[in-house]
């Protein structure tokens with residue numbers, strides 16, 4: 001008998017492993033199937049290692065590997081992370097964190113039944129599309145509103161329902177790719193509307209739109225250049241000029257705003273971000289935006305505008321395909337109520353972050369370094385910039401104070417921060433890992449300190 005066979009004989013049976021106290025406890029929490037699967041997979045791997053020449057590492061090691069396997073298979077792949085990048089609307093990190101009230105509303109509706117599509121007064125079937133409408137109309141000044149799954153869906157729906165087989169005129173400077181493969185020309189093609197490009201990359205005049213109008217034209221479209229900025233010798237007509245031309249020629253005007261800002265961004269030293277109210281006040285007939293960008297709520301696509309057009313959207317089959325979930329409607333309503341009550345800056349996390357003065361960030365950073373003790377003394381506070389991100393306010397940033405971690409192998413340190421629990425995502429700047437507390441929620445600070453203590 002060879003050594004390998006002798007080693008293989010040492011492997012315990014599945015039954016014996018099931019009875020091991022450290023494995024048996026997992027039967028209660030993870031269920032028999034998952035435990036059995038972890039045992040079989042781990043045994044199989046170990047058998048292969050032994051056949052390749054390794055000695056049997058012992059029962060303790062085997063049980064530990066089974067536990068690790070269980071932990072990794074039972075752990076949801078989507079889990080919370082700490083965003084220390086200072087990018088407020090980080091699309092890869094889930095865009096807007098939600099307010100307590102928003103989550104409570106989502107929880108209440110999610111835990112039980114609701115009047116999602118039930119008219120309580122009449123006692124019969126109602127429509128899910130009525131729910132956030134009055135709030136959206138009140139805040140935007142629009143006649144009607146409709147919620148769908150996300151803004152990409154909203155744009156596709158508007159073009160499919162209102163412009164299929166017709167021409168829509170758009171400036172060459174606005175044929176944008178938002179990211180994640182959302183390109184305006186491709187969405188146009190998908191909707192069956194014909195894209196008519198006018199002007200040049202940097203300059204488009206209202207006369208360019210006027211010259212391109214034919215009997216097949218149905219609308220003029222403006223797209224917010226969400227994630228880039230053209231500077232220098234540039235011109236785009238104002239929305240008011242475009243509305244005037246559309247009115248004169250019997251067309252409607254579609255404004256894809258993207259970020260869906262309801263607040264004045266200039267009071268925070270940022271550039272002016274076009275707001276939904278302005279767009280409606282200037283006469284846009286249909287305006288689309290996201291629920292989870294500068295609105296600061298759950299993912300959704302929001303369409304506001306003229307009642308007659310919104311009614312046509314409601315009846316289109318795509319609306320059913322893009323329909324919004326009950327918990328989302330509850331969250332959007334609760335988030336909109338923060339604006340109605342005038343408490344957006346204190347209650348909506350992204351607005352709290354935008355409004356947070358640099359002095360407050362500095363104070364939080366100092367307190368964090370103190371809590372770290374001696375390893376805190378090896379860190380440094382340096383001035384930096386927090387980005388708005390998420391396809392809004394391109395290139396706009398806010399002053400911040402960064403915590404620069406001690407010098408060393410920054411790539412390895414950043415990876416170690418990402419791979420622990422909770423994962424921490426941070427930038428590397430000038431060869432050092434830097435943390436921006438603007439995007440770290442106060443309730444996450446203890447966990448951040450704990451991880452830094454381990455690593456530094």
Ligand SMILES: *Cc1c(COP(=O)(O)O)cnc(C)c1O
Nearest residue numbers: 150151152178226257258290391
């Ligand atoms: C972000 C954005 C979209 C896509 O919105 P999602 O909610 O991500 O689907 C479409 N248009 C503009 C102008 C945007 O900024």
